Amino acid sequence: MKVLVAVKRVIDYNVKIRVKADHSDVDLTNVKMAMNPFCEIAVEEAVRLKEKGVATEVVAVTIGPKAAQEQLRTALALGADRAIHVETEERVESLAAAKLLAKVVEEEQPGLVILGKQAIDTDNNQTGQMLAALAGLPQGTFASEVVVEGDKLQVTREIDGGLQTVELTLPAIVTTDLRLNEPRYAKLPDIMKAKKKPLDVKSPADLGVEVASKLTLLKVESPAERKGGIKVGSVDELVDKLKNEAKVI
Amino acid sequence: MSILVLAEHHDGQLAGATAHVVAAAKAIGGDIDVLVAGENVGAVAEAAAKLDGVSKVRVADNAVYAHQLAEPMGALLVELAGDYSHVLAAATTTGKNVLPRVAALKDVSQISEIVEVVDADTFKRPIYAGNAIATVKSADSLKVITVRSTGFDAVAEGGSAAVESVDIVADNSQSCFVKQELAQSDRPELAAAKVVISGGRGMGSGENFKLLDGIADKLGAAIGASRAAVDAGFVPNDMQVGQTGKIVAPELYIAVGISGAIQHLAGMKDSKVIVAINKDEEAPIFQVADYGLVGDLFEILPELESKL
Ligand SMILES: Cc1cc2nc3c(=O)[nH]c(=O)nc-3n(C[C@H](O)[C@H](O)[C@H](O)COP(=O)(O)OP(=O)(O)OC[C@H]3O[C@@H](n4cnc5c(N)ncnc54)[C@H](O)[C@@H]3O)c2cc1C
Ligand SMILES: Nc1ncnc2c1ncn2[C@@H]1O[C@H](COP(=O)(O)O)[C@@H](O)[C@H]1O
Numbered sequence A: 001m002k003v004l005v006a007v008k009r010v011i012d013y014n015v016k017i018r019v020k021a022d023h024s025d026v027d028l029t030n031v032k033m034a035m036n037p038f039c040e041i042a043v044e045e046a047v048r049l050k051e052k053g054v055a056t057e058v059v060a061v062t063i064g065p066k067a068a069q070e071q072l073r074t075a076l077a078l079g080a081d082r083a084i085h086v087e088t089e090e091r092v093e094s095l096a097a098a099k100l101l102a103k104v105v106e107e108e109q110p111g112l113v114i115l116g117k118q119a120i121d122t123d124n125n126q127t128g129q130m131l132a133a134l135a136g137l138p139q140g141t142f143a144s145e146v147v148v149e150g151d152k153l154q155v156t157r158e159i160d161g162g163l164q165t166v167e168l169t170l171p172a173i174v175t176t177d178l179r180l181n182e183p184r185y186a187k188l189p190d191i192m193k194a195k196k197k198p199l200d201v202k203s204p205a206d207l208g209v210e211v212a213s214k215l216t217l218l219k220v221e222s223p224a225e226r227k228g229g230i231k232v233g234s235v236d237e238l239v240d241k242l243k244n245e246a247k248v249i
Numbered sequence B: 001m002s003i004l005v006l007a008e009h010h011d012g013q014l015a016g017a018t019a020h021v022v023a024a025a026k027a028i029g030g031d032i033d034v035l036v037a038g039e040n041v042g043a044v045a046e047a048a049a050k051l052d053g054v055s056k057v058r059v060a061d062n063a064v065y066a067h068q069l070a071e072p073m074g075a076l077l078v079e080l081a082g083d084y085s086h087v088l089a090a091a092t093t094t095g096k097n098v099l100p101r102v103a104a105l106k107d108v109s110q111i112s113e114i115v116e117v118v119d120a121d122t123f124k125r126p127i128y129a130g131n132a133i134a135t136v137k138s139a140d141s142l143k144v145i146t147v148r149s150t151g152f153d154a155v156a157e158g159g160s161a162a163v164e165s166v167d168i169v170a171d172n173s174q175s176c177f178v179k180q181e182l183a184q185s186d187r188p189e190l191a192a193a194k195v196v197i198s199g200g201r202g203m204g205s206g207e208n209f210k211l212l213d214g215i216a217d218k219l220g221a222a223i224g225a226s227r228a229a230v231d232a233g234f235v236p237n238d239m240q241v242g243q244t245g246k247i248v249a250p251e252l253y254i255a256v257g258i259s260g261a262i263q264h265l266a267g268m269k270d271s272k273v274i275v276a277i278n279k280d281e282e283a284p285i286f287q288v289a290d291y292g293l294v295g296d297l298f299e300i301l302p303e304l305e306s307k308l
Helices: A037-051 A066-078 A094-108 A129-136 A188-194 A235-245 B017-028 B042-049 B063-066 B070-081 B093-105 B205-221 B227-231 B297-307
Strands: A002-006 A008-013 A033-035 A057-064 A082-087 A112-116 A139-149 A151-159 A162-169 A172-176 A201-202 A217-222 A230-232 B001-005 B031-038 B056-061 B084-091 B110-116 B114-117 B122-127 B132-138 B143-147 B162-165 B175-184 B195-199 B223-227 B252-256 B273-278 B291-294
Touching: A002 A037, A002 A094, A002 A129, A002 B195, A008 A066, A033 A037, A033 A066, A037 A057, A037 A066, A037 A112, A037 A172, A057 A066, A057 A094, A066 A082, A066 A188, A066 A201, A082 A094, A094 A112, A094 A129, A094 B093, A112 A129, A129 A139, A129 A172, A129 B070, A139 A162, A139 B070, A151 A172, A151 B093, A230 A235, A230 B114, A235 B273, A235 B291, A235 B297, B001 B017, B001 B070, B017 B031, B017 B084, B017 B114, B017 B132, B017 B143, B031 B042, B031 B063, B031 B070, B042 B162, B042 B223, B056 B205, B063 B070, B063 B093, B063 B110, B063 B175, B070 B093, B084 B093, B093 B110, B093 B143, B110 B122, B205 B223, B205 B252, B205 B297, B223 B227, B273 B297
Parallel strands: A002 A057, A002 A112, A057 A082, A082 A201, A112 A172, A139 A172, A230 B291, B001 B031, B001 B084, B031 B056, B056 B162, B084 B143, B110 B143, B195 B223, B195 B252, B252 B273, B273 B291
Antiparallel strands: A008 A033, A139 A151, A151 A162, A162 B175, A217 B132, B114 B122, B122 B132
């Protein structure tokens, strides 16, 4: 079974972002970028399926600027066999990303596609579900466990009330939650080897998809800052403040 | 303008989130219909009909919608969406699972987790773990939107909308429900509680979370957790508060043994009053806390319980 993994280049999760002075967007100049953490979990799951002999080939795909090839090389170092870069300098909304991924799915015919549940930049949590709808495939979102059984897939999902298990026909779409696995780190020899693995570059036009969106970003602002409070010296003082000053208990 | 709100429900009961989504729909303006889809959901429909501002409740009561699997739910909403300018759902795991399918099949963008309605086409939503607020305008003919409950005060009851049934039966051969393990608790729901007390890695073990119980009992609080506490297996996933867990904004949030990473703050920094208990006086959580208490939680928690 071929497994396709979608990885997105985003701001490193440790970086505190700044809003541009003209409020047009978040300032990403000279900011450390990385693979979206949920995509790292997706790559790890695909590689583990290959190590278990369930997957025969792992293909990583990204949509983004030239620099996004760094994240594809990371995926290759982590164990993906080859990579596809859909190169565009434009802002790609989730719908366009899903349309492009649907075209890649049509060409590659994978048995399973794994995405992150959410990109930590836009916090959209949409692309996997959109891809499932466009490709006409079932979805197992927010997965904390994935088990392939013949031509079926059992997915345990993290839902608001606890855990839910669903069974899907394959091919299927899975999006990862935090507890699915703990991603490994790439080792130096693997990073070297990854440089020689095949990486195909395509354009959205090659796939026949229009990237432009009907959504306009009008403004980006910083949220209202909380003003720092005080330190209290004892439990008594805390209880007193909560009762008589804040009046919340 | 006409708006379709997807009702959130569990165990045959309308969930609190729906009243917040109806509030967002009222802010957009226009006729508001609520769709209740599930199996044996008569009582849910009756409860939805009482929400203020709702003109009509449409009920799709069929086994295919039991457990609200994404595939049939998406197909149903796509059938109905043609009658509406906006389709809204709560930004819960159900809403997030289903709505993007509807957007994709109608070839429109989805606007996720709005916290403010500027006008019928323009919305505010947090991005980058709430460290920026984006204003986005949609030129799509249909707006598909998930709503963050903390952004909108729930509408009251008092309405008496008409209830009509929808006889669309989506077919679904691709997915089926296997099982569910739901947390059982007598405490209020995290997202709706007036007081939330959360424990982090500093709690040390699942057993130690019991130290929060007595305090939660006295305050009528829900208990939450940081990702580190969930990952370590101290408590189940449904207790995670944060960017990728639950978003809460209670009157009082007490963070115990939680350092205050941006991903955690994203889920609680809109709380009215924040208390932090941490032995490290440099912990970032103190930068957002109204009242900080530096010290060992194992000493502080029993004392706090006795003094409440
Ligand atoms: C993609 C992604 C998504 C994430 N989503 C979330 C999310 O939704 N929610 C979330 O919470 N995190 C999330 N995180 C994780 C986040 O970055 C932090 O790692 C996490 O919040 C840390 O949890 P913590 O504060 O409990 O642990 P730590 O950072 O280890 O802090 C433990 C604290 O306990 C204190 N402590 C220890 N012992 C005691 C004691 N005896 N008495 C008093 N204080 C004590 C310490 O001083 C310390 O400040 C996410 C991370 C990523 C990469
Ligand atoms: N530009 C992109 N390139 C590759 N994958 C993407 C892209 N955008 C989103 N995805 C995938 O979709 C997931 C969810 O993203 P989102 O729906 O934008 O929050 C990500 O974790 C990726 O797996």
